[in-house]
Amino acid sequence: MTIPPPDGSRDRRIEDSTNLWVIHPLSRALLPVALRLGISANMVSLAGLALGAAAAYAFAHWSDPLAVIAGLLLSIGWLIADGLDGMIARATKTASAFGRLLDGLCDHGVFALFYLTLAATLGTLEAWALAIVAGLAHALQSNLFEGERTRFHRRVRGDSGTAPPPRTGSQLEKLYDAVSRGVDGLAEPFDRALAASRDPQRLGADYGARAAAPMKLMAFESANMRVVAMFLACLAGNPRLFWWFEIVPLTLLLGATLFWHRRVEAALAHPVRAAPVNT
Template identity: 60%
Template sequence: MIHPLGRRLLPHALRMGVSANAVSVTGLSLGLGAAIAYSRYESPTLAMLGLLLSVMWLVADGLDGMVARATGTSSALGRLLDGVCDHGVFILIYVALALRVGTAGGWALAIAAGAAHAVQSSLYEGERTRFHRRVKGIAEGETAPGGGWLVRQYDRLAGLPGRLARPFERKLASSADPSALAQVYGARATAPMKLLSLETANVRVAAIFLACLVGDPRLFWWFEIGPLTLVVLAGLVWHRRVERGLLQFSTHNPTSPAEPARFFVKEQGQ
C-alpha cells in the first residue's frame, strides 16, 4: 500500500515543484503528530490517528527518494536529512510513550529498545544493500582501515558482518561468470532477506499501534528487544550459510552447492 501511494503522489509533487528535502521534513512533522497522538494511546481514536499519521510518514519516507530520483536532486545532504528524519520519528514516538508510561522501568525499556532498534536497522540495511548489489553481479571491493584508533575499533565492530561475508565477495569477484553466480545467489538469498524484512519500519509501525491499542506500549519495546533481535540474528546466520553453500559454485555444475537451510524455508511457508 505504501509505495503505490507514493507513486500516485509523485506526479502531483513534481507538478507542484516540491523538493525531496521538503517531503522529508513533512514526514518528520507527520511523525511528530503520530507521537502526540500516541501520547494519549488510551483513547482508541487517538491510537488510530497515530497509526494513520505513521502510515502517512512512511509514504513520505518513500516519496522523498522518488522525488529526488525523478528530479536528479539526490545529494549527500538529502540522504542525511532523510536518515535523521527517519530516526527522529521513532525517537519522538519512543519518548512520547515513555513519558506517558512515566516509570523508571518504562524509560529503561524504551532506551534498551531504541538501542536494539539502531543495531537491528544498521544490520538489516547492510544486508539489504549487500543483496541488491550482488544480484547485479557486483562484488564489494577491499577497503583499507582508516581513521584514528576509536574509528578503527568502531569499524572493526560494525564491519563484522561484512568480514564474515568477505569469502563470498571474493568468490563473486573472481568468478568467470558473475551473472550466473549472482542469479543462483539471488534465488537462494531471497528467503533470508524476506525474513530480515521483518526489520522494516512498516513492521514496527504496526507493532506500536497494536501495543497501544491493547493499552501497554511496553509490549512493543519487549517485541523490539526480543523477537526482532532474534530475527536479525537468524537472518544473518541464514544469509552467511547461503553464501558458504555457494563458495564451491561452478558454472559447469551449478547445482553442486548444498541447499540452504531448509528448516527456515519450511518455517516461512516458502
Template identity: 60%
Template sequence: MASIARDTSRDRRIEDVTNLYLIHPAARALVPVAIRLGISANAVSCIGLAIGAGAAWCFYHWQSPLLATIGFALAIVWLIADGLDGMVARATGTASPLGRVMDGICDHGVFALIYVALALSIGTVEGWLLAVGAGVAHAVQSSLYEAERARFHRRVKGDSGEAKPVRTRNPLERLYDFVAGSLDRAAARFDRALRQRPALAVAYGRRAAPAMKAMALLSANMRVLAIWLACLAGDPQLFWWWEILPLTIIAASTILWHRRVEAMTAGLHIAENQLRP
C-alpha cells in the first residue's frame, strides 16, 4: 500500500495539547486502516455519531462515576473519529461540501444527544431551559470558532480568501455558513491587505496564534472534559452554565483579540506603503 502523506491541514501553534498528543495522533494512525477497509469519510462520521450516542447513554447515568467516566472515554473515541473523517477525506481526495455538512451535523448531533440525555436524567423544567440555552450558545460559539480557525489556516498559507469554496444549495449548509461567515465583513480589511502583500502571512501567523490558541477553549475536546468534570462534581448543569456565561465571554474576547491582530498587521502594511517614496 502506498504511503499516506502527513496531514498538514492544521497549524500546531493553535492546537491544544489533547489534539497534539492524543486525538490527532490516534486519528492519523487509523487513516491507513480506514482506507484499507474501504471505509469512507462519511461512514466514519456516522460511526462517530453512533459512538457518541453510546457516550450520551452513559452520561444519562451520570450519578454513577463509573458510567460517567465510561461516557467520557467513549466521547474521546468519538473525537478521534471526528478527526479521522476529515483525514480520510483529504487522503482519498473525497472531501466535499456535503461531507462538510454531514460532519457538522454529526458533531452537533452528538452534543445534542448528550444534552437531551442529561436533561432527561435531571427531569426539571429549569434543566431543560438550561440545556436549550446552552445548546444555542454552543451552536453559535462553535460555528464562529470553526470559521476563525479556517480563516487562520488559509491566511498563514498566503490565501486571502479571494477564491470562494464550492457550495451546495443545502439549507443546513447555508445556515451554517451564515453564522460562521457573520464576521467576514469585519475580517475583510486584512484579507485585502494580504491580497496586496502575501508576505504578511508570516507576521499575521505569529501575532494571531496566541489568540487562536486561547480560542481552543471553545473546542469540542474542552467541552467533553467539562461535561465529565461537571458530572463527577454531581451537577451536570454546571457545564451548561459554563457554556452560557464563561464560554460566551471567551468567544467574544478572543474574536475581538483576533480582529485587533488583523487591524495591527494590516495597519503596518498601510504605514509601510505610505512611507515609500
C-alpha cells in the first residue's frame, strides 16, 4: 500500500488516518473537476455547509439506523468539501483572510446544527444543557487544536512566527483568536529559541521529530473523530453519549497533549547541559 501524496499544506506525521486514506484522497480527486468548472474555494465552503445541514437533519432521526448511516455519508461529503476548499485556494492562489474565516464559520456552523437538532429531538432541559456545554467545549478544543497544528507546521519549516497570518479585522475573528492567547504565551519560549537559533531549519526538524507524537495523538480532536463519535452514539440510540465524549474524554485528551507538547518545547528550548567535570 502506498501513502497518498501530500498536498503540500499538511505534515502526514500528525494527520489522522481518515484524512490520509479517505478524506484527502477524495478531495484531491475532485480538485481537477472543480478547477475546470471554475468553482471557487468559498463556493465549496458554502456547499460543505449545506451538506452538513443535511447531515444534521439525517442525524436528527437517530432512531432510524438508515437515517444515521445517511448522516454519516453526508458528513463525509462535508469533510471532503472542507478539504477541497483549501486545495482550491492554494491551487488558484486565492487564499485570503476572509476565506479562512468563512471556512471556520462553516465548520463551527455544521456542528452547531448537529447540537441544535439533536437537542431538539430529545427536548429535555438536560439535553439542552449537555448540548450547550459540549458546544462550548468543542469550540475551545477546536480552537486550541488548530492553533497547535498551525504552530507545528510553521515551526518544522524553521518559522518562528514573526509574520502573523492575514486577518479580516472582524470582531468575531478577534474573539476566535483571543481564545488561544493563553496557550500562545506558554509556547513563546520555544519560538524565541527558534528565532535566535543559528540553524532554525535544523532546530525545526528536531522539533518536528519530537513533537509529532503528541500532535498525532491530538488529532483525535479533529472534526473527523467527532463525526465518527456522533455516528456511533446515534447508532447506539443515545446522542447524549456524543456530548459526554466531547465534555470529558476530549477535554482530558487536549489537556494531556498540550502538556506533552509544552514539555517537548521546553526540552528543546532549554536543553540540559552536562555538569562540569571536576579535575
